[in-house]
Amino acid sequence: MQNSEIIKIENLTKRYHMGENDFTALRNINLTFSKGEFTGLVGPSGSGKTTLLNIIGSLDNPTEGNAIVLGNSVSELTHKQSAVLRNYHIGFIFQTYNLLSVYTVFDNVEFALLLQKHTVAERQKMVMEALDWVGLADKAQSKPAQLSGGECQRVSIARAMVKRPEIVLADEPSANLDAANSHHIIQTMKKLNRELNTTFIFATHDEKVMQYLDRIIHLKDGRIEKDLIMPDSKTESHVSL
Amino acid sequence: MIKFLFKGIMNDRSRSLLPIIVVALGVALTVLLHGWITGVLGDSIAMNASFNSGHLKVMSRAYAKDDVQMPNDLALLEADTLVNKLKSDYPGLDWVQRIRFGGLIDFPDEKGETRAQGPVVGWAVDLFTPGSTEIDRFNLKGSILDGKIPTKPGESLITSDFATKFKVKTGDTFTLFGTTMDGGMAFRNFTVAGIVRFGSSVLDRGAIIADISDIRKALGMEGAAGEILGYFDNGVYDDRTATVLMNDFNEKYVADKDEYAPQMIRLRDQGGMAEYLDISNAMGGIMVFIFVMAMSVVLWNAGLLGGLRRYNEFGVRLALGEEKKHIYLTLIYEGLLIGSIGSVAGTMVGLAASYYLQVVGLDMGDMMQQSTLMMPTIVKTRITPTAFYIGFIPGVFSMVLGNALAGIAIYKRSTAQLFKELEV
Numbered sequence: 001m002q003n004s005e006i007i008k009i010e011n012l013t014k015r016y017h018m019g020e021n022d023f024t025a026l027r028n029i030n031l032t033f034s035k036g037e038f039t040g041l042v043g044p045s046g047s048g049k050t051t052l053l054n055i056i057g058s059l060d061n062p063t064e065g066n067a068i069v070l071g072n073s074v075s076e077l078t079h080k081q082s083a084v085l086r087n088y089h090i091g092f093i094f095q096t097y098n099l100l101s102v103y104t105v106f107d108n109v110e111f112a113l114l115l116q117k118h119t120v121a122e123r124q125k126m127v128m129e130a131l132d133w134v135g136l137a138d139k140a141q142s143k144p145a146q147l148s149g150g151e152c153q154r155v156s157i158a159r160a161m162v163k164r165p166e167i168v169l170a171d172e173p174s175a176n177l178d179a180a181n182s183h184h185i186i187q188t189m190k191k192l193n194r195e196l197n198t199t200f201i202f203a204t205h206d207e208k209v210m211q212y213l214d215r216i217i218h219l220k221d222g223r224i225e226k227d228l229i230m231p232d233s234k235t236e237s238h239v240s241l
Numbered sequence: 242m243i244k245f246l247f248k249g250i251m252n253d254r255s256r257s258l259l260p261i262i263v264v265a266l267g268v269a270l271t272v273l274l275h276g277w278i279t280g281v282l283g284d285s286i287a288m289n290a291s292f293n294s295g296h297l298k299v300m301s302r303a304y305a306k307d308d309v310q311m312p313n314d315l316a317l318l319e320a321d322t323l324v325n326k327l328k329s330d331y332p333g334l335d336w337v338q339r340i341r342f343g344g345l346i347d348f349p350d351e352k353g354e355t356r357a358q359g360p361v362v363g364w365a366v367d368l369f370t371p372g373s374t375e376i377d378r379f380n381l382k383g384s385i386l387d388g389k390i391p392t393k394p395g396e397s398l399i400t401s402d403f404a405t406k407f408k409v410k411t412g413d414t415f416t417l418f419g420t421t422m423d424g425g426m427a428f429r430n431f432t433v434a435g436i437v438r439f440g441s442s443v444l445d446r447g448a449i450i451a452d453i454s455d456i457r458k459a460l461g462m463e464g465a466a467g468e469i470l471g472y473f474d475n476g477v478y479d480d481r482t483a484t485v486l487m488n489d490f491n492e493k494y495v496a497d498k499d500e501y502a503p504q505m506i507r508l509r510d511q512g513g514m515a516e517y518l519d520i521s522n523a524m525g526g527i528m529v530f531i532f533v534m535a536m537s538v539v540l541w542n543a544g545l546l547g548g549l550r551r552y553n554e555f556g557v558r559l560a561l562g563e564e565k566k567h568i569y570l571t572l573i574y575e576g577l578l579i580g581s582i583g584s585v586a587g588t589m590v591g592l593a594a595s596y597y598l599q600v601v602g603l604d605m606g607d608m609m610q611q612s613t614l615m616m617p618t619i620v621k622t623r624i625t626p627t628a629f630y631i632g633f634i635p636g637v638f639s640m641v642l643g644n645a646l647a648g649i650a651i652y653k654r655s656t657a658q659l660f661k662e663l664e665v
Contacts, residue, residue: 059560080564087562098557102252107245112561114242159561 006166006199007033007056012065014051014222025051027222029065033201035166038193040202040210043219049203052219053169056201057090058082070166087115091160091198093170093189097152099144099159105131106140109159116163130162131155134188150181157185161192168192171203182208246575250582255550257579259543264583264640265590267536268632272591273598274528275631276622280599282521283623286478286514288441291378292364293341294511295470296478297334297486299327303500304467309512311341313460313467314422317503320466327469331486334473335374338466340365340456344419344427346449348407357407363417363449365456369393378472379450381437387411388435396434397451400444404436411435417449421461429459440619469503480518483507532635533642540643544572545650555651565651572648573641580640584633591632598622 014026026048033039041049054060055067058074059082067074070089077085086092091112099108109130113123131137134154144152153173160168170189174182190212193200202209210216218226250257290296300308304315317323320338327336342363350356366375368391376382381390386401388411399409409415411433419427431451438445457463471486473479490505509515555568602619 057560079566083559083562083564083567085562086560090562092560094557098553100249100554100557102249102256103245107248111245111558114245115562115567 004035005032006035006070007031007201008066008068009052009056010066010068012052012055012062012067014048014055014060015063025222026055026062029222029224031217031224031227033167033199035199036193036197037215038190038200038213039215039217040204040213041217041219042205042210043225044205046221047219048222049219050171051222053171053201053203056167057092057169058085087112088163089166091163091165091168093153093156093160093168093173095172095175097144097149097156097176099152099155101144104141104143105136105147105155108144108155109162112159112163126162127158130158133161133192134158148181149177150184153177153181153185154188157188157192161196161198164196165198167199167201169201169203172206173202174204174206174209179208182206186212242571243574243578246571247578250575250578256547256575257582260540260547260579260640260643261583261586263536263539263543264580264636265587267532267639268584268587268636269591269594271528271532271635272588272628272632273594273622275524276591276595276599276624276628277620278524278528279521279625279628280621280623282517282524284621286508286517286521288439289512289514289517290472290478290508291380292444294508294514295337295468296473296508297471297483297505298508298511299323299469299471299490299503299505300467301501302504305504305506308468311343311467313340313342313420313462313465314424315501316340316422316462316465316467317469318465318501320464320469323503324466324469327471327490330490331471333482334471334486336469336471337367337375337378338453338469340453340460340462340465340467342419342456342460342467344417347416347418348409348413349416359403359407359447361403361417361447361449363451363456365451365453368450368452369454374472380439381450384437384439386436386438388433391434391452394452394455395430395432397431397449397455398435398437399433399450400446400448401436401438402442402445403447403449404433406447409433409436417459419460422465423461425461427460429455431455478508478518480507480509483509529631529634533639536635536639537642537646540640541646542643544576544643544647547647569648569651572644572651576641576644577637580637581633583640584636587636588629588632592624592628595622595624595628599624 009029009031012026012029013024015022015024029052041052043049051060055062055074056069058069058077061075069085072081072085100111103111106127109127110123113126118126128137128140131140134157136151136154136158139147139151144155147155168189173185177185186209189200192198202213204210214230216228216230217224299317301315301317304312324336324338342365344361344363346359346361347355348357366379367373368376376390381398391397404410413433414430415433416428416430421427437450453466457465473482484507487505487507494502494504509518558568559565599622602621604619
C-alpha cells in the first residue's frame, strides 16, 4: 500500500470579516496528510478545526496560502470543480448526522451515487455493500427517525463511504453519541481506514476518538500547537467488514 | 434523480402539500372560471346570434344606419330574390328572412273591451315552411311552457313573463297595433297558440313570435324583410370567413349608390358583440395571467419558507458534491412535478364543478330582472377542450416561477455559509 501525500497545506491563513474587524480563524498553517492516515484535529472551540476541514473539503477558500487536495489547489477551483472534487473524492460525516429525514436509509446512502454515473444495479450493489460495512443492511428501508443516534451516524458513515472516496472529513462525529456508540462508530471508521486505505481526518475533542487516532494535530487560536504521531493508537477490535 | 425528487415530494408533506393545495385551488378556479365565462359569453353570443344578429346580416343601407330602431319602412324589398341569390353565392350558410318590430298589444275582456295593454317586441320568422330551421334556432320546442308552436295563420307565441303579467293563457286572443311599412297604422288579431320562456329577461319580459307571412300582412310588408340573416351550417361563428364573405358581398354593391341597396355586416359589427367576442377570446389569457401572478406570489413565499427549512438539506447536498446550479435545477424540477400534480388535481376538481354547473346551471333570474343584455337567466358553464389544459399553464408556470424565485437564495449564500448552517 503506497501512502503518498494527498493533502498539502502551505502557509494557510483564513480570516473572516466580522463587522469592521477581521477574525483570524487559521494562522500560517503548514501541514501534509498522506493516504491512509487516521488523523485528528484537536482543540477547543474556536481553534480553527472546522475551518480547516471546510477548506480541505473545498467548501471554503483560504485567505492566504494554499491548500492542495489530491493535486487540486482549492483556491483555484471553480464551483463546479469543487463539487466534482467533493462528489468523487471526499466524504463528509457530521456531528448531527444530517440525514435527509424524508428518505429511507437506502435513499440517503444512494443519494451520493445519484450525482455520479452509475446504473441502478450498480447503485443497489454499492449501497447495500456500504450498509453492510456499518451493519445496517437490514435497516435499508427504515427512515432516520426510526433509528438510534448511533445507527444514524453509521448511516452517515455509509453515505460518506459508499462512493469510495480517498478522503473522509468527520466533524465531531461522536459528540452526540454515548460511549458505546462512540467506540463502535470510531472502530467502524478505523476498520474502513485499514481495509480501504481511506484517509480520515477528524475534528474532535473527544478523548474516546483520540484513543484511535494515528496522528493528533493540536490547534489553538488558529495555530498548530502540536503535531503528534501516536504509535500506540487503538485498533478496531470487533468490527468486521 | 427524478425518482428521488418524487419520493421527496411524496414523503415531505410540508414541502408539497401547501403548494399542491395552492396550485390545485388556482387551477380549479381557472378551469371553472374559463368554463363559466365560455358558457356565459358563449350563450349570450349564441342567443344574440339566434335572435338578432345572425352570423351575418343583410339589411338596406338606410336600415343599417339605424337598425336598433327596427325601421321597417327602410326594409329590403323583393327579399325572396335576394335570399335566393345569397343561397346561390354563399351556400355554406343558412339564409333566413326576419322582421323585427315593435308595437302595442291589447288584450280584450269577454266583452271585447280592453283588459290590458303593453308594449311588445316581436319577431317575425318562418314557422310554417316545412323543415324551417328557425324553430330549432329559437329553441321553440324546448322553450314552450304551454300550448303549441303556431301552425296556421293568425297564431302566435307570447313570452311567459308577459303572459303572467297580463294573465294571458293559451287560446286567448289579442290585437297587435303597429306601423305599416309606409307609415300607416297597422293592427291584426292573433290567437295565443303557445307560451314560451326563453330564459332571458329581455325576451321574457315582453315578446311575441309569429310567422313572417302573418306579420307581413299586418305591417303591409309583402315581399319585404327587415333583415336577412345568415348562419354558418356548423352553427359556429367564424369571424375570418364572415369577414371574407362580407367584403365579397359588399364589393358587389360598391357602385350602387342607392340607399336601399343591400349591405352585409358581421356578428361582431353589431351592438357590442365585438367586445363580447374579444373578451371571450382573450379571457383565457387574462385569467391565466391573473392566476399566474397571484399564485406565483403565494408559491414564491411558500418556496422561500420551504427553502429556509431545507437549508440543512441543501448544505448536505453541497457537501456531497452537488453543484448549486444542480440544486437550483432540482428545485425547478420539483416545481414541475408539484405543479403537474396540483394541476391534474385542480383540473379534475375544476372540470367536476364545471360539469355540475353545465348540467344544472345557476339561476340568476332575480338578478337580471332589469337587464337589457340578451343572455340566459340560467347561466351555465361550458366545458371546451381548452378547459382540459388551460389550468396547467398557471399551475405549472406559477409553481416553477415561485420555486425559481425562492431558489435564487441558494446562489446568494456562499457554499461555506450554507455548510455552516448545518450546525456541524
